Amino acid sequence: MSDVRTEAPPEQGWAERYAVPAREAYRRTLVDLARSDPRIFCVDSDMGGLETLFGEEFPAQYVNVGIAEANLLGVCAGLAHSGLRPYANTIASFAAARACEQLKVDVAGNNLPVRVVVTHAGLSAGHYGPTHHALEDIAIVRTLPHMTVVVPCDAAETEAVVRATTDLPGPLYVRLGRGATPLVNEGPYDFRLGEARLLREGENVTLVATGPYPVVMALEAAELLARQGYSARVLNMHTIKPLDTVALGRAARETGGIVTVEDHVRVGGLGAAVCETVAEDHPCPVRRIGVPDGYLDHVADERQLLEYAGVHPQSIAAAALSIARGRE
Amino acid sequence: MTASTETAQPSFAEQALRIREHILKMGASPHGAHIGGSLSCADVLLHLYTRVLDGRPQEPDWPNRDRFVLSKGHAAPALYAVLAETGYLPVEELETYTQPGSRLAGHPLSRVPGVEFPTGSLGHGLSLGTGVALAMRRLGRPARAFVLLGDGELQEGSVWEAAMAAAHYRLDNLVAIVDRNGLQITGSTEDCVALEPLADRWRSFGWSAVEIDGHDESVLEKTFAALPARTGKPTVIIARTVKGRGVALFEGKKKSHSVQLSPRLYQRAKKDLRSGRTT
Structure with a gap:
């Protein structure tokens, strides 16, 4: 390689x-x-x-x-x-x-x-x-x-x-995950630890995602939102710690609301980390898309399991709309 | 011993007495101390730091030093006392033991000179020592890793994960020492979850096992001078010791595990120690 x-x-x-x-x-x-x-x-x-x-x-x-x-x-x-x-x-x-x-x-x-x-x-x-x-x-x-x-x-x-x-x-x-997942990046880039990567510019809401399918789903959700006339910024929050509080502050200020997406329980992960910094320094509405509390013993493949748990482009888009429309 | 002169080194027995006096003093401090298990391993620790470990008290990070890990971190008082008597720590600093702002916590912190790893949660030290021994081999350094374990600690499964790996990788630069004082908090190890036949268990894991009297200076000398006991194998020295050793009041008593000595008890313990009576 x-x-x-x-x-x-x-x-x-x-x-x-x-x-x-x-x-x-x-x-x-x-x-x-x-x-x-x-x-x-x-x-x-x-x-x-x-x-x-x-x-x-x-x-x-x-x-x-x-x-x-x-x-x-x-x-x-x-x-x-x-x-x-x-x-x-x-x-x-x-x-x-x-x-x-x-x-x-x-x-x-x-x-x-x-x-x-x-x-x-x-x-x-x-x-x-x-x-x-x-x-x-x-x-x-x-x-x-x-x-x-x-x-x-x-x-x-x-x-x-x-x-x-x-x-x-x-x-x-x-x-890391186990199997092959879609390629999000279109080419080599200068990875910067602790700096969120902007994948799509937008102004009505920011989708902050971490992990392979969450990032893919956030991009898919941004497409769904675009069809309804809303533009969503998409951030790949690859570094959870140290968290890019600058990008989050800008998202709060410029887009007025954040939806987090992760392949992790809704407590303690990316959503929680984002809420911690937003609540203290950049108050704005936040919705957390993640796996709800409960023992997930459903049998399926990765993406299907996420969708079964409620992590899918439609739920992300719905959460984003609830924020964007709440301001209208 | 020949008659001492002003320049003569104190004898092992004299040094060991001083170590035990320090331990009792820490036991009389407001939070008390793990006295029993500190007194049991005091002779082994003293022997290690004065005759075995290649180290430089004025340069604790010297790259070629032998590494020591106190896996039974609750014996911190014994370690602090030995570090103080061998020049790693000012002796006066022992007075600060567990006091607010002190470096000397109830379990050792790595910012204490001479302490490689903070310990206290049992079952971690042998893995650390295994990693150090692998690294020294990889780096081509002659340094060895010594790990002092409690006997009750051997009930932790992670010890045996490390034991298997160290034998598999033929780490003869790794030495485990078991402070076999026979007691844990609730009583005899054999009544809690039995460890015997302990040497055979280590041997079956691929180690070279030696059983010794952990209080006998000449036996310690002979054993540690002959390391590794077998080329191509890690060595375990099962040091048969007495919990509370040196203080008749505590010898072989499970209550000595963690004690806060009242002024009266402290005086009595010191008197016991000086009288040299052992059970």
Whole structure:
């Protein structure tokens, strides 16, 4: 895989190159980075794939600690404390929920440069069922000290995030899905940690989304709104922490209302983070689109599950209209 | 011992007595302290810091230092006392133990010189030590990782996750020490959730296990001088100790786990200590 060249025009075959799951883009990027950065250390928890892709090329920079996530994060803290740059590989729920205390005490508490790169976030595990879903991980990890939290919206952004954060001095949580998702970005771009990406300009309301399908659905909702004569700004809020409060302030001021969209429960995640800053500094109406409280044991694929839970372009558009019309 | 001169180093026994006096003093502070488990591991800690660990008190971050992790973080008083007696901390600072504004919390913070990782939640230290040992191997440094665990702590499953991984990766630069004082809060470890046969359990996980008297200076000397016990294997030293060691009032008593010593009890404990009586 070639580099993401910043501020270059879209390349030939761009879409084909990224017609892969975000986690695949991450893995290839990590291998590429390790070719020039001997600090990189890949710590696997028997995820499958890394042992050949990374382990065979860099056997001295790879360990598989087995199916043991608490130990995974403790080992990574020890490696980072000794000057290496460990990448912990596991499933979102297993890092944020099962090994939460190691994440809190050993990784975040020590402000160590551990990169916790998780897959199967949100409802991306689809038919695997609720044990493999992670609908509360953002709420958990964003409360941890020093933790940077990033949710890339597609494979291209994933590569950009991984490249942009190699020298981040503290801990990082990168939240990825499982399967391939639509490509949102049309070409390489200069990813800026903590700066929301404007995907569509608008003035009647702002849709703030994080994660692959939420961003796609927000763009679809903006189309629905346009047909009804309303223009919606769409922000890809890829960084949950630190949150881009400047972009949110501008959205509140210039568009008068915000709808948040996430593949996460409605409490504690993006919607909550947006409400915290809006309520304190930029009061305006906010509606939160996310998964309602309840154990989601419906069997379906990712997008279907989101729609079943009430996260779809129509619900986003309806929430936006309720804000925009409320002002009229 | 030969007759001491003004320049002679204090003997191990003299140093150990001072460590225990510090621990009792912390026990007499307003919040009290985890006295029993501090007294039990005091000799091991003192031996580690004076004879085993390659470190520089004036340069605690020296890259080639051996790393020590107090996985049983509640034994902080013993660690603070040893750090003070070996030049990492001013001895006077021990007076601030758990007082508002102090660096010396009830469980160790990493901003205390000589403390690598903050600990206190049990079951974390062996994973940290495993990560350090892997890193030292990767970086080609001779440094080793030493992790002191409580015996009750071994009931935490994460310890055994780390034990499996460390053996799998043949980390012979990793040494675990179990402070086998036999007691946890509710009583005997064997009555709570039994640990024995403990050495066999470690061996079955791929470790080289050594069982020793954790209070005997010459045994400690011989054991730590012979590390790793087996090339290609991590070593566990099961240090058989006595909870509350050195203070007859507390020896082998579960009530010594966490105590706030009244002035009267403090005087009695100090007297016990100086009398040198052990059970």
